[in-house]
Amino acid sequence: MKKLKRNERVAGIMYILTTKPNYVFSYRYFCELFDVKKSSISGDISIIKELVEKIEIGTIETITGSGGGVKFAPKVQKEKTKYFLEQLCKDLSEPNRIISGGFIYMLDILYSPHIVKELGIIFANEFMDKGIDYVVTIETKGIPIALMTAEILNVPLVIIRKNIKVTEGSTVNINYISGSTKIIQTMSLSRKALREMSKVLIIDDFMKGGGTVRGIYEMMEEFNVEVAGTGVLISTMSPEKKLVNNYTSLMILKDVDEENRKIDLISNFEYLNHIKKN
Amino acid sequence: MKKLKRNERVAGIMYILTTKPNYVFSYRYFCELFDVKKSSISGDISIIKELVEKIEIGTIETITGSGGGVKFAPKVQKEKTKYFLEQLCKDLSEPNRIISGGFIYMLDILYSPHIVKELGIIFANEFMDKGIDYVVTIETKGIPIALMTAEILNVPLVIIRKNIKVTEGSTVNINYISGSTKIIQTMSLSRKALREMSKVLIIDDFMKGGGTVRGIYEMMEEFNVEVAGTGVLISTMSPEKKLVNNYTSLMILKDVDEENRKIDLISNFEYLNHIKKN
Known part of the structure; x- marks a missing residue:
């Protein structure tokens, strides 16, 4: 040079x-x-x-x-993060995002590189001092946020599959009940995916009852690794009691009123640890 | 400030x-x-x-x-890219990566933020002058490379699902036969995912017969968008005739010899367009 x-x-x-x-x-x-x-x-x-x-x-x-x-x-700037999350809530609350069944269309947000990068920086800040060795997620919609979080923390990403794929060698399988669907599903992860005794951060896009994240906890026990934190983009206000206790969500979904076309989604900014500490 | x-x-x-x-x-x-x-x-x-x-x-x-x-x-540096792809071939050819059935374990590579970032830069360089509006992939293993490619090109990512999810609103569904499994599968994509008349770049991790990418082509026709390029990390040498003609692969898998524990994987470096042009 x-x-x-x-x-x-x-x-x-x-x-x-x-x-x-x-x-x-x-x-x-x-x-x-x-x-x-x-x-x-x-x-x-x-x-x-x-x-x-x-x-x-x-x-x-x-x-x-x-x-x-x-x-x-x-590091995230306090004011910038506050503004970013509030804008995101506003954007995701647009009435035309409501899908029949009371769901919200948010793929454009979840798959936007700039937005997931910013979310990754926020999650990374939240868990930076926890000695994280891996970021773990479950397919599909949370993968982009999880990958960006992993990039910022400089650790590998691990993706749990919902269907067993022969191409990944021997796997550990866990049955779980997703809160959204109430159906028993199977999650699987290759035996080679995680080193024993390491610390993981779970990242997902959405939490209602917490059944999926609870399933991931059980999976992590099978691998003999410690869950050092859980971050979700959006958690629902109800049920108040989730199947997991310890998690950080960036936004709280209070209500989706299909009839009146109104979404009530609020930023959880003031409850973020790294915001409180600064 | x-x-x-x-x-x-x-x-x-x-x-x-x-x-x-x-x-x-x-x-x-x-x-x-x-x-x-x-x-x-x-x-x-x-x-x-x-x-x-x-x-x-x-x-x-x-x-x-x-x-x-x-x-x-x-922009990628010629010598650095050559070295990077050769090292990756070497790493992926380690005999202990062979899984019964003649598959190769490569999740650690496909989910490593630094590696997929580098692969994203290579793909982005290859297709930077094509006026790409979206990067399109199909779940799951190609998502990290596709996201990084989208980030570098500064365009949104679109992920085609293999199972219909009610939470994404109305979808377009296509039946296809994956070359690896020979089973008829369904891919689905939300109707809102793509703007008409736009140009897309397809990114996937692996191509054997090309059935999956062919399915994505059909899907893109349904959305009335143009496929301006296809990039895959690894394509197999056989079958020589794939179901799609126009694609760029970074590596060619010549053979997986399960009995003798030998993987023959070579870099396709010299056939990359942006390398030839420079």
């Missing part, structure tokens, strides 16, 4: 750090890439450290010792 | 542009964000333009006229 000027190098390092959140890059990596001394890289990192805090996109963390280096941890 | 020094502003703009690839930001947006004149932003953009080309991560494109502005289009 051609030799860079200092402001170019700063922008280059900024690019590398921010496009791989929570990934630890060694100083040596940057020294070799830009062909400069460690002291120059240290100076660059100081500038970037100050900058990311000024423009409020996260923090630069330095890890000392062998295997040490530097990483970028994205 | 606090007033920034020039090198800080350059790094800040670099961050904003590169974290939303192919998204057009107006100059006014940056002027207001950083509270500086347009001439300053123009100067910053010039520095960034030169820089992204120097460090070979893409190009900065300026769009003139109303609705104009500036965007970052990521």
Whole structure:
């Protein structure tokens, strides 16, 4: 690579750090890439450290010792998150989203890369200090949010299937009753998918009774891993008592009034842990 | 926001542009964000333009006229892509990946955020000049690659379901025969999912006979949209004649020899369009 000027190098390092959140890059990596001394890289990192805090996109963390280096941890801005979730509630409450049966059409939101990226950053912030090893979801609609959360946390994604697929080798199967359908279903996960004794974060798009997430908890027990957190985009207000106790939902669905074409969906912003802590 | 020094502003703009690839930001947006004149932003953009080309991560494109502005289009480096695909072939050819039935375990690869991001950049480069409006995939294993491709192209993702879900409103259903299973299956897609007359890019993880992708083609006809390209991660060497003609695969699976525990998988690097063009 051609030799860079200092402001170019700063922008280059900024690019590398921010496009791989929570990934630890060694100083040596940057020294070799830009062909400069460690002291120059240290100076660059100081500038970037100050900058990311000024423009409020996260923090630069330095890890000392062998295997040490530097990483970028994205943080959400309080006001921006509040506004984002309120806008999303407003958008999802449009009357023409109501589908017969009292459901809400939200695939355009759940599959929009920019929106799920933002949701991923919010969930990642919520669980960043839990030592998560995997993000676990169940197909299909929660996959994009889960993948983005995994990308930000720099951990692998694991997808539980609803139908056994021969192409994934031997699987663990769990029967569960989904709150929405009241039908007994089977979820399966390849035996190779998770390392024992690791910590997982469960991410899903929607929770009513909590039957599906309860099923995932049982599945995780089979794999001998710990559920360190559960995040859902929307949980329903009723039933108040879910089959799982510990979860974070970004929005609460109070009511879908099919007759009067009215959706009552509110942001759960003020109950987010990382918002309360800041 | 606090007033920034020039090198800080350059790094800040670099961050904003590169974290939303192919998204057009107006100059006014940056002027207001950083509270500086347009001439300053123009100067910053010039520095960034030169820089992204120097460090070979893409190009900065300026769009003139109303609705104009500036965007970052990521580009893959030839040598890096070659190495990446060769390493991936090597990793996927590990004998312990063989599952009885002649299948290959590859979920860890297909669900790794960093790997699917890289694959998304490769696919996006391949089809960047086709005027893609949507990336379309079919559940489940191809979703992460498809989402990342959609993110880079800055278009929505559309996921075709294999089971009809009542929660998505009225759907279009197509029967198809998957080459791998030889069983008649049904794929469904919500009527609201695609705008008429738009252009789509189909992304999937694996192609044998091409029955699934052929089914997606039929589905797209029902929606009156044009298939502007098809990208698959792996296609099998046999059958040589697939049910679709026009597709780009990143790797070719020549053979899985279960008895001798040998996988013969090769990179298709030299046949990629954007590699040939450069």
